[in-house]
Amino acid sequence: MRYSNEALDAYASQFERDGMVLLKQHFRKDILVLWRQAFDAILAHRLEHATTAVRGANRHYITLPFAGVFADEQIFCDPDVLAIVERVAGEDPVMCQLASDTPLRGSTYQDIHRDTPALFDDLPETPSFQLAVNFPLCDVTPENGPFETTLGTHRMNAQDAMQAYAAGELPLHAIPMQLGDVMIRDVRALHRGTPNNTDSPRPMVVIGYSRSWYFRPEVHIDVPRNVYQTLSARGKRLLRYMPQVDGVDVLEGGESYLRFAY
16 A cells, blocks of 8 residues: 555545545556557447447547456555545445546536435435546646536535535636546535547546445446456455446447436
8 A cells, every 4th residue: 555544544534525535646657558548449439339428518428348457456456545435435335337438629518517416315415425536548637628626515415515606605626637646536526527629538537436335226337257256355345246247348339327417
């Protein structure tokens, strides 16, 4: 592990306050370069066959196959990331999502939104139960579509947060990132995607982790049985509720996670 327990506790406290933390230069760039090479081929095929989930004009969500470079325990079992996840979302979490969000030239600002509803409509916001771990496959600059988010709205009632944003009381913060940076965020914070004004796609990977009892069937990972057998005990435990399949087609089309904004 890179961080001490004291540093991890500090990250958890920052997360409680802001709803996100950023780990600078955390993942190895050489690994992410291989991810980008594999992703580019998938993106080109899925765009050609119109089999992405559209997240706005020229903005595409694609589930990544849990195989090859994308099934790398150095990434999804990273001990520091998991230590922060467990501090804010409980012990023994479940990995439930492996996907990408990619704006292209011509993309626009998304409406401000959350990625999931509250657990209970009639109660104040609960502790964190679903997290997104995001990392880009390129540098993220003001020109190619940085993620914008509010701070602290993961702990606000959804209606109160939207009213405060509409009144100008909640500023949006753009999050520039370099290849290797990792963002851990509560998916209930108000946020949006921004336009990519360059000619190069801006892929952002998302790995979803949730509390052990939380499951949204439209957001899942198909795990090939032969890949599952090669995983460590920790990797198998993280994926314990995900469906096991005989194999995955890297270029397979169709997305089930369609409603993403709340």
